[in-house]
Amino acid sequence: MKIRLITVTLILALVVSLALSGCSRKPAGDSKIVTLRMTVWDKQEDLDFYKQAFENEFYKTHPNIRVEVESVPWLRMFDKLLVSTAGGRTPDVSRVSSTYFVPCAAKNLLEDLDPYIKNDPEFDISDFYKPAVEGWGRYQGKIYAIPGDVDIYAMYYNKNIFDKYHIPYPDGTWDWNKLLEVAKKLSIDTDGDGKLEQWGYVPDQTWQAYIWQNGGDVLNADGTKCILDQPAAYEALQWMCDLRNKYHVSPTAADAADIGAQKMFTNGQIGMYVSGSWAAGIVFPKEITTFKYDVAPLPKGKQRASFIGGACWGILKGGKHKKEAWELVKFMTSPAMQRHFAQKKQIIPSRKSVAESGAYLFLKDPPKNKKVFIDSIPYGRPLPRVECSPEMNFIIGSEITPATLGTETAEAVCKRAAKRANDLLMYEQR
Amino acid sequence: MNEKTQDKGSAAFRIIWWVVYLLAFVVAPIAITRLYKQTGDSSTLLKIALPLGVFCVFLIARLVFQYTTRNMTRIARKEATEGYMCILPWLIGFVSFTLGPMLFSIYISMCDWDIINAPRFVGLANFQQALFHDFRFIQALKVTLTYAAFALPLGLTGALLVALLLNQNVKGMSIFRTIFYIPAILPGIATAMLWRWIFNPENGILNLIIGAINPRLLPVASVLSLWPVAIGVGLIVAVLIVLKGVQILVRRTESAWVGVMWLVLALPIGGLITAGWSTGFGLMKVSLAGPLPLWLGDPAWALPAFIIMSLWGVGGGMIIYLAGLQGIPTQLYEAADIDGANPVEKFRKITLPMLSPTIFFNLVMGVIGSFQVFTSSFVMTQGGPHYATLFYLLYLYQKAFQYFQMGYAAAMAWILFFIILLCTLLVFKSSAGWVYYEGEVKGRK
Incomplete structure (x- = not known):
């Protein structure tokens, strides 16, 4: 009896261990065809578009490769790549947001692409915009991903509102004073109840841009110290907060809490609205129906600066088919694909040759003045490029909240934010 | 005769078993480490190491079983075996999915680990950093304790009041009970989305009423x-x-x-x-x-908003109170009526003492629950504005799954474990003074 029990248990243990080892076994299949897994953060219609592009173009030139596309929410992309790497089942290729490029590269998730670029005569990295390559392509001297699209912030404006009050449209000559002057004229209590119904300007979330325009920065040049505690930084932030709390040309948190500032702009309640080029591609076409709009450069402070971001295509270190993955990355960043993306979603191509050709500039859909975006790229600046940037962004974002609500001065919150960001940078170097 | 043959057999088996132990616990691990050092290929070796680990756990279980049943008769031992076989599915689950990760997290809490690169042992540095150098940790503790200090008594009394109301003999009572219980079974995310609308400063129903x-x-x-x-x-x-x-x-x-x-x-x-x-x-x-109030948009009002929202969940405690109320023998109230007690006296002298075990249970669950707020803050505020709703578990989640400082997060989990343990122990210790069990004889110890 006892022996029988033991045998039974042993067999059970054997079965369990076999089952466990079976989990990691490759599924049998045709060895000639390589199936690549690619992760993106797109909607179903975009996935259909990928499928079509693969079938019409990629599979014809690369008959031995098939691609499986998986979509992950943008916010979860970084976790997905990390956890799948830890679990030994990484995708082969992934679209990586500029926000998470540096953490991904620093955590050693991405394959060093320098050898691939060197051994591939048909690929020319110099065709890509330098701020894009330096911002979310290169880390510590090596290329870890190829920028796929560029997303730069500029100032959208509601043409109908400007026409109504006979004010000339914004242009490249504007500076902060001019912005404030016009914003005041456009902030109007239309029904006379003592509360504003229309506002001149919304700064959106790009508080960094004002600091750059004022000659300050979030981190010092080598990313070792937070310099928000310097006057150039906190004066700029104070100015941005004053737009809302002192000059009342921008909706307060309570005004915007209901539907959000973006929706207020698309509803026609806002004269000028700062947002990324992505908004013109995927938000405004559906939501702006009642007025005409165009885009102008961000007004300059002491200097010109804008917030630049985007996405890139990288090969995951944990993938097994690196050679085929490189072919896929090349395809996704090819001029033909960039032209498709520009047409479909107004994504600014990361290749100069494509961006400055008619493919993007002469698209029919508004805004008309797309050259503004292209011209802004040279002075675009990415978010701080440090490994702990997700955590640091949370800390700094939380710290400056009281200033945006008007309950504390920008100087006080910036000094505290700088101290806490520096503590974090110190802790990261432990 | 029979006994003797069995002894002989088991002697032979014992030797075989010792060889198996030696192989599993000494030879195989050494061989695997050697192989790893030579090839450096971790994935194939993991395929050997994992089954070996499972097998080792089985061997340990066998040893424990033999030790604990060493003085039993054959029949008793057989019964014990059958008992263990019955709980085996649970036991396997518990060891591999609860106990194992718990032990692992003790080790990880003393390491620096980003889940990609190998853990680096740092001793108690994570605990030191959390307790003495991390303002967000202190803030998270403050937020959680403040929340618990308000939400717990509010929830306990709120649930009791609702239960008392729903314990009346009125027509259609089961419908009311259902209505009050529904929020407790709604998923947390749906509830959070709903309350985000209620707290909307411009169009939310709460501000419309206050306005x-x-x-x-x-x-x-x-x-x-x-x-x-x-x-x-x-x-x-x-x-x-x-x-x-x-x-x-x-x-x-x-x-x-x-x-x-x-x-x-x-x-x-x-x-x-x-x-x-x-x-x-x-x-x-x-x-x-x-x-x-801006509610979720204002650092001063965000946490009060969460405390108000906690009342939404009184249904869970209410149903338990209701069961407790129904369990109070009616003759106690009848006797009190005859003695001329008024409703307040009846409540204080009969209902409360008879309900004290239920209150005790709800208190313990409430203490544990109020330290573990996560979903609502994750969905509604992400810890903001200005850390006002940075609940302990939310911060732990951020550290673990957004910043990938697993060691730090594990250390935080253990600190929370000891805080909850301490609070629960305090409640248990105090219970001798106020919890009354029917049939229990209170006397000097």
Whole structure:
């Protein structure tokens, strides 16, 4: 009896261990065809578009490769790549947001692409915009991903509102004073109840841009110290907060809490609205129906600066088919694909040759003045490029909240934010 | 005869078993480490190491079983075996999915680990950083404790009140019970989305109601906050105290000193009440006249919003109270009726004591639950604004799955474990004084 029990248990243990080892076994299949897994953060219609592009173009030139596309929410992309790497089942290729490029590269998730670029005569990295390559392509001297699209912030404006009050449209000559002057004229209590119904300007979330325009920065040049505690930084932030709390040309948190500032702009309640080029591609076409709009450069402070971001295509270190993955990355960043993306979603191509050709500039859909975006790229600046940037962004974002609500001065919150960001940078170097 | 053959057999088996132990615990691990050092290929070796680990766990279990049943008769041992076989599915699950990860997290809490690169042992540095150098940790603790301090008593009394109401004999009571219980079974995310609408400062229902009531309360508050009113109230209290002192001095119900004390204290107490009254209603007037709360958008109002929201979940505690209420024998109330007890007395002398085990249970679950708020803050505020809703578990999640500092997060988890353990122990210790079990004989120990 006892022996029988033991045998039974042993067999059970054997079965369990076999089952466990079976989990990691490759599924049998045709060895000639390589199936690549690619992760993106797109909607179903975009996935259909990928499928079509693969079938019409990629599979014809690369008959031995098939691609499986998986979509992950943008916010979860970084976790997905990390956890799948830890679990030994990484995708082969992934679209990586500029926000998470540096953490991904620093955590050693991405394959060093320098050898691939060197051994591939048909690929020319110099065709890509330098701020894009330096911002979310290169880390510590090596290329870890190829920028796929560029997303730069500029100032959208509601043409109908400007026409109504006979004010000339914004242009490249504007500076902060001019912005404030016009914003005041456009902030109007239309029904006379003592509360504003229309506002001149919304700064959106790009508080960094004002600091750059004022000659300050979030981190010092080598990313070792937070310099928000310097006057150039906190004066700029104070100015941005004053737009809302002192000059009342921008909706307060309570005004915007209901539907959000973006929706207020698309509803026609806002004269000028700062947002990324992505908004013109995927938000405004559906939501702006009642007025005409165009885009102008961000007004300059002491200097010109804008917030630049985007996405890139990288090969995951944990993938097994690196050679085929490189072919896929090349395809996704090819001029033909960039032209498709520009047409479909107004994504600014990361290749100069494509961006400055008619493919993007002469698209029919508004805004008309797309050259503004292209011209802004040279002075675009990415978010701080440090490994702990997700955590640091949370800390700094939380710290400056009281200033945006008007309950504390920008100087006080910036000094505290700088101290806490520096503590974090110190802790990261432990 | 039979016994002897078995002994012989088991002696042979014992030797085989020892060889198996030796192979599993000594030879195989050494071989695997050697192989790893030579090839450096971790994935294939993991395929060998994992089954070996499972097998080793089985061997350990066998040893434990043999040790614990060493003095049993054959039949008892057989019964024990069958018992263990019955709980085996649970046991496997517990060991591999609860105990194993728990032990692993103890080790990880003393490491620096980003789940990609190998853990680096750092001793107690994670605990030190959390307890002494991390302002967000302190903030998370503050937020969680403040929340618990308000939400726990509110929830306990709220659930009890609802349960008392729903314990009445009214037609259609089961419908009301269902309605009050529904929120407790709704998924957390749906609830959070719903409350985000309720707390919307412009169009949310809460601010619509407050906005309608405020203008009516404002004149009342402004009249009450006037100086003459405040002084009048203070004077009335002072006069009452003086009268009380005089009464004691005249009637000699207590010693003369007490009477004198009342007389001396009359003016300071009256003054304090005047000051408190005017500041209290003054503040009320200011807040009534001011803008409506931004709730989740305002660092000062975000946590109160969460506390208000916690009342939404009283249904869970209510159902348990209800069961407790139904379990109170009716003859106790009948006896009290005959003795002429009024409802308040019946509640204090019968309902509360008889319900104390239920209250105790709800208190323990409430303590644990209020330390573990996560979903609502994750969905509604992500810890903001200005860390106002950075609950402990949310911060732990951020550290673990957004910043990938697993070691730090594991250390935080263990700190929380000890905090909850301490609180629960305190509740348990105190329970001897206030929890009454029917049939229990209270006496000197």
